[in-house]
Amino acid sequence: MSASDENEEIAIPCVLITSCDNGFKEEELIKQILGSLPEPTKREDSVIWYPWTINNKYYTADVRLCVVPSTFQMSSEIAQSTQAFIAYFDSTAKDGLEKLHPWISVVQDLSPEVLILVCERVCENGVSRHDAQQWCLAHAFELVELNPQELPDEDDDFPESTGVKRIIQALNANVWSSVKMKDEHNQGFGLMSSLVASRHNNPHPHNCHDPPVSAKFYAMTDLDIQELANLTAGDADVDNFERLFTKLKEMKDKASSMPHEQRKVHAEKVAKAFWMAIGGDDDEIDGLSSGEES
Amino acid sequence: MIKFVLMVNRQGQTRLSRYYQAVELSRRAQLEADVVRCCLGRRKEQCSFVEYQDFRLVSRQYAALYIVVGVTHSENELAVYELVHNFVEVLDKYFSRVVSSIMFNLDRVHIILDEMIQNGHVVETNKSRILAPLTALDKMADS
Numbered sequence: 130m131s132a133s134d135e136n137e138e139i140a141i142p143c144v145l146i147t148s149c150d151n152g153f154k155e156e157e158l159i160k161q162i163l164g165s166l167p168e169p170t171k172r173e174d175s176v177i178w179y180p181w182t183i184n185n186k187y188y189t190a191d192v193r194l195c196v197v198p199s200t201f202q203m204s205s206e207i208a209q210s211t212q213a214f215i216a217y218f219d220s221t222a223k224d225g226l227e228k229l230h231p232w233i234s235v236v237q238d239l240s241p242e243v244l245i246l247v248c249e250r251v252c253e254n255g256v257s258r259h260d261a262q263q264w265c266l267a268h269a270f271e272l273v274e275l276n277p278q279e280l281p282d283e284d285d286d287f288p289e290s291t292g293v294k295r296i297i298q299a300l301n302a303n304v305w306s307s308v309k310m311k312d313e314h315n316q317g318f319g320l321m322s323s324l325v326a327s328r329h330n331n332p333h334p335h336n337c338h339d340p341p342v343s344a345k346f347y348a349m350t351d352l353d354i355q356e357l358a359n360l361t362a363g364d365a366d367v368d369n370f371e372r373l374f375t376k377l378k379e380m381k382d383k384a385s386s387m388p389h390e391q392r393k394v395h396a397e398k399v400a401k402a403f404w405m406a407i408g409g410d411d412d413e414i415d416g417l418s419s420g421e422e423s
Numbered sequence: 424m425i426k427f428v429l430m431v432n433r434q435g436q437t438r439l440s441r442y443y444q445a446v447e448l449s450r451r452a453q454l455e456a457d458v459v460r461c462c463l464g465r466r467k468e469q470c471s472f473v474e475y476q477d478f479r480l481v482s483r484q485y486a487a488l489y490i491v492v493g494v495t496h497s498e499n500e501l502a503v504y505e506l507v508h509n510f511v512e513v514l515d516k517y518f519s520r521v522v523s524s525i526m527f528n529l530d531r532v533h534i535i536l537d538e539m540i541q542n543g544h545v546v547e548t549n550k551s552r553i554l555a556p557l558t559a560l561d562k563m564a565d566s
Contacts, residue, residue: 187527244434266464271433271487287485287511298487302432302526 142212142305143178143193145241149228150219155196158217158247161275161293162194162300176202183301190305200231208235212305213243215296216270220248221255226264233268243303245296246270250278271299424543425503426478426493428536430525433487435459439529441536443543462491472500483507488525506545510536513550517557531557 146155159179160166170193171178179194195207214236219225225248236244246265251258251274265272277291290298377399384395427446430439437455446454461473462482473480475493481503482491490507494500513535518524525532538553539545547553 186524242436262464266435266460269435287515289484289486295487299432299434304526 140307141191141193141210142307143195143207143210144181144213144215144243144300145195145197145207145211146215146217147197147199147232148217149225149232150217152219153217153249155198155217158215158293158296159194159196162297173204174202176204176207183305185301186311188304188308188310190308192300192305192307200235203235208239211239212241213245213300213303214239214241215243215245215247217247218256220250220252220261223255225256226260236268243299244268244270245273245299247273247275247296250274250276273299424495424498425540425545426495426543428540429455429458429489429491429493430532431455431459431463431489431491433463433489435463438488438525439532439536441533441540443540458491458493459489462489471504481507483511485511502545506539506548509548509550510539513539513553516550517554534560 146158148155148158156166163179163181167179167181169177170180175196175198177196179196181192181194183190183192192212193210195211197203197207214232216229216232218229229246246261248256248261251261251272261272264270273292273295275292280291282288289295380395380399384392384399387395424443426444427440427442429437429441431437435456437459440451440455442451458475458480461475461480465473465482467484471482473482479494479496479498479500480491481494481500482489483504484490490511492503492507494503514525514532517531517535518528534557535553538556539547
């Protein structure tokens with residue numbers, strides 16, 4: 130393998146998966162996460178890398194699910210790319226958690242963002258829920274049972290996800306180094322600039338004597354309404370407040386040149402916009418429409 | 424009064440913290456770790472109010488997210504308990520049922536929280552009024 134290929138592999142973050150239970154293969158968990166077991170992208174002795182592209186509402190990210198049977202197979206390559214750690218243990222054996230011991234120092238060194246402790250189901254005669262939870266608290270892990278005894282309460286408005294679903298959720302809630310944010314959710318970053326921009330441009334003419342019948346007119350009303358919202362949402366200074374009333378006056382003047390019916394529609398729109406802008410409740414004005422839909 | 428609001432995931436990592444009483448940055452990590460240990464170690468059927476040092480913790484779990492509020496003894500803990508629920512309902516209304524949205528919209532969560540709590544006191548509980556400034560901002564950003 131050439132040097133550049135190697136760098137590329139290192140650049141892709143990986144989820145280190147290990148099992149401390151001889152009866153449970155790591156591949157079983159990968160199968161459950163991905164739905165089926167894909168072709169490995171790489172294999173080195175007993176370490177195997179599987180590809181996964183995380184795709185959700187916010188981002189896509191290429192990651193590798195990396196099976197590492199024990200700490201002896203750790204290499205600097207794996208260490209550098211590990212951003213999540215999932216460990217399966219046998220909850221039916223009293224010493225189930227002790228087998229994880231060698232991993233603790235490794236995990237402390239790497240400090241991955243996501244740390245998940247997985248078992249089939251906590252077991253009173255082996256590792257109890259209390260024991261597992263205390264272990265998790267001490268090492269900042271999250272406990273996930275693949276097959277929990279208590280299913281989440283159906284009546285709960287915010288039910289907990291359990292099992293593999295929760296593992297996938299936790300992995301989705303991480304910001305991977307390979308993350309590519311989706312554009313439509315970048316709007317937060319442009320918020321300030323768009324606020325500033327709209328405050329500085331006032332493109333509407335002040336006297337409008339054309340017959341107000343067209344879409345152009347409604348577009349302009351929308352602009353006015355937007356400015357109203359702008360004036361109330363921004364810093365509450367005296368200038369803004371004065372401007373707010375000048376603006377209302379302007380809009381009223383504009384409306385006075387309209388035919389009777391349109392004037393009513395326009396007045397309704399302005400009143401609604403003003404109500405919303407000052408923080409009124411939607412419910413109060415819901416259903417008050419005269420039937421005109423914009 | 425309310426001393427702080429924390430949002431913590433099941434791993435005990437702080438997702439959001441807001442302090443209404445000065446706590447040195449260096450002491451926050453220690454405080455948060457301690458508070459998390461106090462609350463995450465509890466079972467569901469245990470009480471949501473915990474005495475901690477010279478104040479009280481009010482915690483509520485929503486799926487994989489814990490919200491912990493530190494309050495003084497002069498605060499009504501049941502009211503704070505309901506305030507937490509109101510806060511979550513506002514988030515739920517704004518983000519329409521996606522809990523993981525919080526991670527990727529922390530600025531919005533802060534705006535919402537700041538509409539509700541100022542200086543350690545509850546200032547607004549009406550959902551529409553809490554969301555009004557944010558809705559106006561979003562309209563601006565979209566246009």
